[in-house]
Amino acid sequence: MDSKDIKRICVFCGSSSQVDSRLFVEVKRLGGWLAEHGIELVYGAGNVGLMGALADSVLACGGKVTGVIPRFMVDAGWHHERLQQLLITNTMHERKQLMCEMSDAVISFPGGIGTAEELLETLTWKQLGLITKPIVIMNVLGCYDSLLTWLDQMVDGHFMREIHKNMWKVCAATAELDSALQSMPEWDSTVRKIAAI
Ligand code: AMP
Numbered sequence: 001m002d003s004k005d006i007k008r009i010c011v012f013c014g015s016s017s018q019v020d021s022r023l024f025v026e027v028k029r030l031g032g033w034l035a036e037h038g039i040e041l042v043y044g045a046g047n048v049g050l051m052g053a054l055a056d057s058v059l060a061c062g063g064k065v066t067g068v069i070p071r072f073m074v075d076a077g078w079h080h081e082r083l084q085q086l087l088i089t090n091t092m093h094e095r096k097q098l099m100c101e102m103s104d105a106v107i108s109f110p111g112g113i114g115t116a117e118e119l120l121e122t123l124t125w126k127q128l129g130l131i132t133k134p135i136v137i138m139n140v141l142g143c144y145d146s147l148l149t150w151l152d153q154m155v156d157g158h159f160m161r162e163i164h165k166n167m168w169k170v171c172a173a174t175a176e177l178d179s180a181l182q183s184m185p186e187w188d189s190t191v192r193k194i195a196a197i
Contacts, residue, residue: 001105001134001181008040008066010103012118014111015049023110024053026140029174030109031057038063042103044095045069045087047080050109055080068099096121105134105181110143126167127160129189135168136180144170158197 013027027050034041041058044051045067055065059082066085070092073079079086089095096118100106108119125131137144148170154160166185171177 001184003037003039003178003181006037006039006104006181008042008103009034009105009107010042010099011054011107011109012111012115012122013043013050013054013109014115015044015046015051016112017049019050019110020141023050023140023143026138026173027054027109028057030054030107030138030177031063032061033174033177034058035061035063040064040066042066042068042099044099045073045079045083047078050111052080054109055083059083066102068095068102070095100125100131100133103133105136107136107138107177108144109138110140116147123167126187127164127191128195129187129192132187132189134181134184136177136184137168137170138174138177139170139172161194161197163191163194 031054035058041055041063043054046052058065065083066087067080067083068087068089069079070089074088087098089098100122106122108115119137122135126135139145139148155162155165167187169180169184171180
Protein backbone atom coordinates (compact mmCIF):
# COMPACT_ATOMS: atom_id res chain seq x y z
CA MET A 1 0.00 0.00 0.00
CA ASP A 2 1.27 3.45 -0.88
CA SER A 3 1.14 6.07 1.87
CA LYS A 4 -0.75 8.29 -0.64
CA ASP A 5 -3.70 5.88 -0.36
CA ILE A 6 -3.82 6.24 3.42
CA LYS A 7 -6.09 8.86 5.00
CA ARG A 8 -5.88 7.77 8.64
CA ILE A 9 -3.44 5.65 10.62
CA CYS A 10 -4.15 4.18 14.03
CA VAL A 11 -1.06 4.26 16.27
CA PHE A 12 -0.79 2.23 19.46
CA CYS A 13 2.02 3.34 21.80
CA GLY A 14 2.95 3.53 25.46
CA SER A 15 1.49 5.96 27.97
CA SER A 16 4.58 5.96 30.19
CA SER A 17 6.69 9.11 30.55
CA GLN A 18 9.65 7.22 32.04
CA VAL A 19 10.88 5.40 28.92
CA ASP A 20 14.17 5.88 27.02
CA SER A 21 14.39 9.46 25.70
CA ARG A 22 15.31 8.10 22.23
CA LEU A 23 11.76 6.74 21.98
CA PHE A 24 10.44 10.29 22.45
CA VAL A 25 12.74 11.49 19.66
CA GLU A 26 11.44 8.75 17.36
CA VAL A 27 7.75 9.20 18.24
CA LYS A 28 8.10 12.91 17.37
CA ARG A 29 9.56 11.89 14.01
CA LEU A 30 6.55 9.64 13.49
CA GLY A 31 4.22 12.56 14.26
CA GLY A 32 6.09 14.73 11.76
CA TRP A 33 5.88 11.99 9.12
CA LEU A 34 2.09 11.70 9.58
CA ALA A 35 1.58 15.46 9.29
CA GLU A 36 3.89 15.77 6.25
CA HIS A 37 2.03 12.95 4.49
CA GLY A 38 -1.36 14.52 5.28
CA ILE A 39 -2.33 11.38 7.22
CA GLU A 40 -4.63 11.87 10.21
CA LEU A 41 -3.52 10.27 13.46
CA VAL A 42 -6.05 8.10 15.27
CA TYR A 43 -4.85 7.17 18.76
CA GLY A 44 -6.00 6.59 22.32
CA ALA A 45 -6.23 10.33 23.16
CA GLY A 46 -3.75 10.18 26.04
CA ASN A 47 -2.03 13.39 27.16
CA VAL A 48 1.06 11.81 28.69
CA GLY A 49 4.03 9.64 27.71
CA LEU A 50 4.67 8.59 24.14
CA MET A 51 0.93 8.98 23.41
CA GLY A 52 0.93 12.65 24.38
CA ALA A 53 4.24 13.36 22.63
CA LEU A 54 2.96 11.77 19.41
CA ALA A 55 -0.21 13.87 19.35
CA ASP A 56 1.70 17.04 20.26
CA SER A 57 4.15 16.52 17.40
CA VAL A 58 1.38 15.94 14.83
CA LEU A 59 -0.38 19.11 16.01
CA ALA A 60 2.88 21.11 16.07
CA CYS A 61 3.51 20.09 12.44
CA GLY A 62 0.01 21.21 11.38
CA GLY A 63 -1.53 17.72 11.18
CA LYS A 64 -4.87 16.34 12.26
CA VAL A 65 -5.53 14.12 15.29
CA THR A 66 -8.55 12.12 16.40
CA GLY A 67 -8.42 10.68 19.90
CA VAL A 68 -10.64 7.80 20.99
CA ILE A 69 -10.95 7.26 24.72
CA PRO A 70 -13.31 5.59 27.19
CA ARG A 71 -15.38 7.83 29.46
CA PHE A 72 -13.68 6.68 32.67
CA MET A 73 -10.33 8.00 31.37
CA VAL A 74 -11.92 11.35 30.49
CA ASP A 75 -13.38 11.48 34.00
CA ALA A 76 -9.83 10.88 35.31
CA GLY A 77 -8.53 13.77 33.17
CA TRP A 78 -6.28 11.56 31.00
CA HIS A 79 -7.48 12.91 27.67
CA HIS A 80 -5.60 15.36 25.44
CA GLU A 81 -7.56 18.62 25.35
CA ARG A 82 -6.28 20.13 22.08
CA LEU A 83 -7.24 17.47 19.52
CA GLN A 84 -9.40 18.35 16.51
CA GLN A 85 -11.68 15.46 17.38
CA LEU A 86 -12.25 13.54 20.64
CA LEU A 87 -14.49 10.47 20.50
CA ILE A 88 -15.66 9.08 23.84
CA THR A 89 -16.62 5.42 24.15
CA ASN A 90 -18.26 3.41 26.92
CA THR A 91 -15.63 0.67 27.06
CA MET A 92 -12.00 -0.11 26.25
CA HIS A 93 -13.21 -2.68 23.71
CA GLU A 94 -15.34 -0.14 21.86
CA ARG A 95 -12.38 2.24 21.84
CA LYS A 96 -10.01 -0.27 20.25
CA GLN A 97 -12.58 -1.38 17.68
CA LEU A 98 -13.43 2.20 16.68
CA MET A 99 -9.75 3.20 16.39
CA CYS A 100 -9.13 0.24 14.11
CA GLU A 101 -12.32 0.68 12.04
CA MET A 102 -11.61 4.37 11.40
CA SER A 103 -8.10 3.72 10.09
CA ASP A 104 -6.57 2.49 6.83
CA ALA A 105 -3.49 1.05 8.56
CA VAL A 106 -2.22 0.29 12.06
CA ILE A 107 1.18 1.07 13.57
CA SER A 108 2.34 -0.42 16.83
CA PHE A 109 5.06 1.75 18.38
CA PRO A 110 6.81 0.57 21.56
CA GLY A 111 4.61 0.45 24.65
CA GLY A 112 3.56 -1.61 27.64
CA ILE A 113 0.87 -4.26 28.11
CA GLY A 114 -1.86 -1.91 26.85
CA THR A 115 -0.04 -1.48 23.55
CA ALA A 116 0.82 -5.20 23.35
CA GLU A 117 -2.82 -6.13 23.93
CA GLU A 118 -3.97 -3.71 21.23
CA LEU A 119 -1.43 -5.06 18.73
CA LEU A 120 -2.21 -8.71 19.48
CA GLU A 121 -5.98 -8.28 19.22
CA THR A 122 -5.56 -6.44 15.91
CA LEU A 123 -3.37 -9.30 14.62
CA THR A 124 -6.01 -11.78 15.81
CA TRP A 125 -8.69 -9.93 13.78
CA LYS A 126 -6.39 -10.02 10.75
CA GLN A 127 -5.70 -13.74 11.17
CA LEU A 128 -9.47 -14.29 11.10
CA GLY A 129 -9.90 -12.10 8.01
CA LEU A 130 -12.08 -9.64 9.96
CA ILE A 131 -9.68 -6.89 8.90
CA THR A 132 -7.16 -6.83 6.04
CA LYS A 133 -5.39 -3.50 6.66
CA PRO A 134 -1.60 -3.17 6.93
CA ILE A 135 -0.07 -3.59 10.39
CA VAL A 136 3.44 -2.23 10.97
CA ILE A 137 5.38 -3.12 14.10
CA MET A 138 7.89 -0.35 14.79
CA ASN A 139 10.67 -2.20 16.53
CA VAL A 140 12.45 0.95 17.74
CA LEU A 141 15.47 0.16 19.96
CA GLY A 142 14.56 -3.54 19.66
CA CYS A 143 11.58 -3.07 22.00
CA TYR A 144 9.65 -5.78 20.14
CA ASP A 145 12.53 -8.29 19.82
CA SER A 146 11.05 -10.65 22.44
CA LEU A 147 7.53 -10.46 21.00
CA LEU A 148 8.86 -11.16 17.49
CA THR A 149 10.78 -14.17 18.84
CA TRP A 150 7.59 -15.39 20.52
CA LEU A 151 5.65 -15.02 17.25
CA ASP A 152 8.37 -17.07 15.48
CA GLN A 153 8.02 -19.72 18.20
CA MET A 154 4.26 -19.83 17.58
CA VAL A 155 4.94 -20.63 13.94
CA ASP A 156 7.65 -23.18 14.81
CA GLY A 157 5.23 -24.80 17.28
CA HIS A 158 2.44 -24.93 14.69
CA PHE A 159 0.17 -22.55 16.60
CA MET A 160 0.24 -20.36 13.47
CA ARG A 161 1.11 -20.92 9.86
CA GLU A 162 4.22 -19.48 8.19
CA ILE A 163 1.92 -17.39 5.95
CA HIS A 164 0.58 -15.62 9.05
CA LYS A 165 3.91 -13.80 9.27
CA ASN A 166 2.62 -11.87 6.24
CA MET A 167 0.15 -10.13 8.53
CA TRP A 168 2.74 -7.65 9.73
CA LYS A 169 5.84 -5.81 8.60
CA VAL A 170 8.59 -4.80 10.97
CA CYS A 171 10.58 -1.60 10.70
CA ALA A 172 13.05 0.00 13.07
CA ALA A 173 12.36 3.67 12.43
CA THR A 174 10.04 6.21 10.82
CA ALA A 175 12.46 6.50 7.90
CA GLU A 176 11.53 2.91 6.94
CA LEU A 177 7.75 3.35 7.14
CA ASP A 178 7.13 4.10 3.46
CA SER A 179 8.94 0.96 2.32
CA ALA A 180 7.29 -1.15 5.05
CA LEU A 181 3.84 -0.05 3.83
CA GLN A 182 4.75 -0.51 0.15
CA SER A 183 6.08 -4.03 0.70
CA MET A 184 3.13 -5.16 2.87
CA PRO A 185 1.81 -8.47 1.49
CA GLU A 186 -1.81 -8.46 0.28
CA TRP A 187 -4.29 -9.96 2.71
CA ASP A 188 -7.96 -10.77 2.17
CA SER A 189 -10.85 -12.26 4.08
CA THR A 190 -10.45 -15.68 2.39
CA VAL A 191 -7.64 -16.30 4.92
CA ARG A 192 -10.40 -17.37 7.31
CA LYS A 193 -10.23 -20.74 5.59
CA ILE A 194 -6.69 -21.26 6.87
CA ALA A 195 -7.18 -19.69 10.32
CA ALA A 196 -7.60 -23.13 11.86
CA ILE A 197 -4.30 -25.00 11.85
P1 AMP B 1 0.64 0.95 27.77
O1 AMP B 1 1.21 0.47 26.49
O2 AMP B 1 0.50 -0.11 28.83
O3 AMP B 1 1.20 2.24 28.28
O4 AMP B 1 -0.86 1.24 27.44
C1 AMP B 1 -1.26 2.14 26.53
C2 AMP B 1 -2.74 2.05 26.65
O5 AMP B 1 -3.01 2.19 28.06
C3 AMP B 1 -3.60 3.06 26.02
O6 AMP B 1 -4.08 2.73 24.77
C4 AMP B 1 -4.71 3.12 27.01
O7 AMP B 1 -5.55 2.01 26.83
C5 AMP B 1 -4.12 2.99 28.30
N1 AMP B 1 -3.68 4.18 29.01
C6 AMP B 1 -2.90 4.10 30.08
N2 AMP B 1 -2.66 5.34 30.57
C7 AMP B 1 -3.30 6.21 29.78
C8 AMP B 1 -3.44 7.63 29.77
N3 AMP B 1 -2.86 8.42 30.69
N4 AMP B 1 -4.18 8.18 28.81
C9 AMP B 1 -4.77 7.39 27.89
N5 AMP B 1 -4.67 6.08 27.84
C10 AMP B 1 -3.95 5.47 28.78
